[in-house]
Each structure stands twice: as structure tokens, then as C-alpha cells.
Amino acid sequence: MNNARWTAGNELELLENGEEFFPRVFEAIAQAEQEVVVETFILFEDKVGLALNEALLTAAKRGVQIDLTIDGFGSPDLSEEYIGALCRAGVRVHVFDPGLRIFKWRTNMLRRMHRKIVVVDAKLAFVGGINYSADHLLDFGPQGKQDYAVQIRGPVVGDIHRFVHGALADGLRHQQGKRWFRHRPLMRKRAKALPPAGDAQCMLVTRDNTRHTNDIERYYRLAIRSAREHVTIANAYFFPGYRLIRELRRAAQRGVEVRLILQGEPDMPIVKIAAQMLYHHLVRAGVKVYEYCERPLHGKVALVDDRWATVGSSNLDPLSLALNLEANVLIHDRAFNQTLRAKMDHLVDHACKQIDRESIGEPTRLQLLRSYFVFHLLRRYPAWLGGLPRHVPQLVPAGAGADTLTPMCPTPPQGAAQ
Structure with missing residues (x-):
């Protein structure tokens, strides 16, 4: 799924803390024309999470295709109203290893989906360590986190775009009727190489529990x-x-x-x-x-x-x-x-x-x-x-198998977007 390679011709901008990162991401989503893919470990229902929710809802209502992946351990407490609004607008919300609770103990503590990636229209990407929570803002107080992300334009965005769609396809492969991820004509059209945007060489490097462990x-x-x-x-x-x-x-x-x-x-x-x-x-x-x-x-x-x-x-x-x-x-x-x-x-x-x-x-x-x-x-x-158990937790629609994320996002019909 990930063939790492150096790719030339990219433009990069370092973003420090939520004050620089969140406005850029929300602006990019507001300008999206066709597609937004978001992966995040933590999404809280605070002022930052609500702002992301609103940005995704607005984009979805004007016809933008949106996939949001959250981690079941990092984002366990989103309300039915929060998830339900996204689902009703057509956003596909995926939960990585939602897990079960046994006497209030969570069972999904290991092998988390810890990535933080955004790709917009296969032309603009963000990668870094910043989650969607208010504790990445300075006004949060003494516990506000110091963190960084990078905004990317150029050919390497194509590599990042292919990676996030490969991750979606692999995560949903076990579910009946989800193979439409691999075959949408729109995805094939977007696989074309992007023109140079700058002078930087870049490479996306990932870690997983199968082929890219170290x-x-x-x-x-x-x-x-x-x-x-x-x-x-x-x-x-x-x-x-x-x-x-x-x-x-x-x-x-x-x-x-x-x-x-x-x-x-x-x-x-x-x-x-x-x-x-x-x-x-x-x-x-x-x-x-x-x-x-x-x-x-x-x-x-x-x-x-x-x-x-x-x-x-x-x-x-x-x-x-x-x-x-x-x-x-x-x-x-x-x-x-x-x-x-x-x-x-x-x-x-x-x-x-x-x-x-x-x-x-x-x-x-x-x-x-x-x-x-x-x-x-x-x-x-x-x-x-x-040597710990190497099960690969799967993506499920929000609510399937999770006791806190109850709404079930609708699944497109078998022939959708063929």
C-alpha cells in the first residue's frame, strides 16, 4: 500500500500549533470542489471539533465527497448528534478499532490509528501531529500543546492521496459491499501526476503492522x-x-x-x-x-x-x-x-x-x-x-461495534459512483 519514494517539485509550509493549522485546514475544506479525506487520532466535541464538524457539513451539503476516519481509542466520546449530523449530510465516518468496553475498561488500547492527514481535491495535503481538539490552542491555558504540521502542494500530494485511499480500501475490504472504494472513476482520474509547485523533495513514510513495521x-x-x-x-x-x-x-x-x-x-x-x-x-x-x-x-x-x-x-x-x-x-x-x-x-x-x-x-x-x-x-x-497479537483492526462505519458512537452512517448502494 505504501511504496515510499522521493518526489521532487513540492511546496511546503510549516504550521505551528492550532492557531496556524486549524484556519488553513478549515479554509481548504471550504474551498474543496470534489473531495476531502481526513484521518485523525483525536477528535473532541469542543470548539475545534465543532468547527471541523461545521466545515465538513457545509462542504458535504454542496456535494463534496468526504471521508472522515477517527480512532476508536482516541475519539471515543462523540455524541450521537455530532456523528448523526455528519452521516445525514453524506459524510462517511469510519472508526478504526472501535472496541468494546468491559466494566468501563476499554479494550482497544494497542495498535491505534495515530495518523493525522488531510487531503483536499488530491491537490493539497496536511501532515503532522495536531489533533482536532482545543488543547492545541494557546488560549487553552498552561496545558495547551506545542505542536507542528506541514502544508504540502505538489506531486507528493498524489502519493499521500493514494495512500489514504489505499488505507480506506484495505480497512473496509472485509465488509460486504464496500469494494466501491477501489473502483470509482473519480479516483482513477485523480491519479494523474500533479505539476511541480516548488523546489522541495518529499517522501511519505508510514508505519503499519504488516509490511512497514519499522x-x-x-x-x-x-x-x-x-x-x-x-x-x-x-x-x-x-x-x-x-x-x-x-x-x-x-x-x-x-x-x-x-x-x-x-x-x-x-x-x-x-x-x-x-x-x-x-x-x-x-x-x-x-x-x-x-x-x-x-x-x-x-x-x-x-x-x-x-x-x-x-x-x-x-x-x-x-x-x-x-x-x-x-x-x-x-x-x-x-x-x-x-x-x-x-x-x-x-x-x-x-x-x-x-x-x-x-x-x-x-x-x-x-x-x-x-x-x-x-x-x-x-x-x-x-x-x-x-510479538503481540498482530490483528489488524478494521474500519467500521460509526456505530458498528462501538458503544459510544451509535449512529450508523449510510453505505452507498452497490453500484454507487461506478
Whole structure:
């Protein structure tokens, strides 16, 4: 479903936080002429979720074809009114692994659909880490998240468009009467290559539980291994496998400036505890570790030297690297790197504290024992987690098999759009 390749001729724009991201997405939906595809992990029924609902309803009522995919774990509490209005307007709402609740416990905690992608008219795409919730806005308060996405025009949008439709087709393949996804003439028409829109080379890289289990991590490692001057990684949930830690240490030891920007004010305390277990290994090898202390960091971005960068949904933790469905865009473009580096420099200079050897101190025996355990856990956990049940949760219409998403979106008749 995903044949990753570098594609030239793209125009990119970095979007920071919901203040920049949401208006662009809603404007793109308002201008859509034929089709909108949205994938998101979290969709809350707050002011942002209601604004998305209104944008999709307005587009659907003027005849735009819309597919909205949400994750059953990340978006479990949407009301019947919210989903029903979309369904009645013709929006196809799909739930990834809605799961069941047993005594109020959710059973769909692993292998989540964590991607955040929007494609409009197969000409404009958005990829990043921003969900549709008010906690991605600064006016949310101290818990408002710091995050990033990228707006894309150009030929790589065709790759992203094919991917999201392949994901829909694969997810719905098990349902009788859903094969119309593969055969609509409109889709074949839109498969034509898009003209160049800029100078950037891009590649969509995804992670799944079948053929692309470690693609995103592998591209991270390759980029770090090739670094000659500079590496910056800003990542919300940082507890990667041993091989990625090893590449970071080796890069620092050969003289590359390696900076990690991690959560100092985490939305979940375990996040900081896990990352802190790695500080001795990283700092003693020359890696510069910074904790972002202004608000919770939710970003998943990185840059290497003056050309390579990535923006996407993938954290560098066990869930994202070994279980979740993720999507990142890789970028070769000096201008984009300069913009992203300026953003990262601003965080380091104005909103971070550096974790140095003095602040860590000499490790105690207990810390050394814990480090020994963490070291071996990091060497093994990708394989262990990969051994968990590899069922591939399916997409279902909103309400089918979910106890909170009750409305059933209508299914087009067998011969629809042939």
C-alpha cells in the first residue's frame, strides 16, 4: 500500500500549533470542489471539533465527497448528534478499532490509528501531529500543546492521496459491499501526476503492522548516521529502541551537535520519568538534552544538517515505533530546514532548560542498576512488542461495534459512483 519514494517539485509550509493549522485546514475544506479525506487520532466535541464538524457539513451539503476516519481509542466520546449530523449530510465516518468496553475498561488500547492527514481535491495535503481538539490552542491555558504540521502542494500530494485511499480500501475490504472504494472513476482520474509547485523533495513514510513495521525509525537512523554537523529532534514521547539511541550517541561522539528537545512539563508524568532514564546514556556521550518547560510538548519533528527534516505523527516511543499506525513526511529542502531550525532554536533559547552533567550528578548504585535494566529493555522491546497479537483492526462505519458512537452512517448502494 505504501511504496515510499522521493518526489521532487513540492511546496511546503510549516504550521505551528492550532492557531496556524486549524484556519488553513478549515479554509481548504471550504474551498474543496470534489473531495476531502481526513484521518485523525483525536477528535473532541469542543470548539475545534465543532468547527471541523461545521466545515465538513457545509462542504458535504454542496456535494463534496468526504471521508472522515477517527480512532476508536482516541475519539471515543462523540455524541450521537455530532456523528448523526455528519452521516445525514453524506459524510462517511469510519472508526478504526472501535472496541468494546468491559466494566468501563476499554479494550482497544494497542495498535491505534495515530495518523493525522488531510487531503483536499488530491491537490493539497496536511501532515503532522495536531489533533482536532482545543488543547492545541494557546488560549487553552498552561496545558495547551506545542505542536507542528506541514502544508504540502505538489506531486507528493498524489502519493499521500493514494495512500489514504489505499488505507480506506484495505480497512473496509472485509465488509460486504464496500469494494466501491477501489473502483470509482473519480479516483482513477485523480491519479494523474500533479505539476511541480516548488523546489522541495518529499517522501511519505508510514508505519503499519504488516509490511512497514519499522520504516519511520529506519529513516531516522539513516539520517542521524549521515549527519555531519547538526541533529535536532523535538519529540513529545521519547523512549526509542537501542539502535536509535546508539546512532545519537555515535553522532555526538564524532563531533556532530546533537540536540534533543523533550517534555519538561509533560501531559503524562510517566513520559518524563521514562525519558529521564536515558539522560545518563545520552548526556555522557555528548548529546545535548533540553526540557521544554513552557507547556506540554506534543511535536514530532526533526532536522539533520541543512537539508533533511521530518514532520509527522510518530513519537519515538514503544507505541509509535512498534504498535501504532503512523505517518511522517520526510523533506529535503534547505529553506524548510532553515524555518524549522529557527523554530527549534527559539524553543531552546527561550523556553527550555538544559540537562547537563552537573544537574544529573553521579549515578547511584540504584540508578546504575536501573540503567542496566533500561539498556537491555531498549535492546529487546521492539521485538517483544512486535510479538503481540498482530490483528489488524478494521474500519467500521460509526456505530458498528462501538458503544459510544451509535449512529450508523449510510453505505452507498452497490453500484454507487461506478
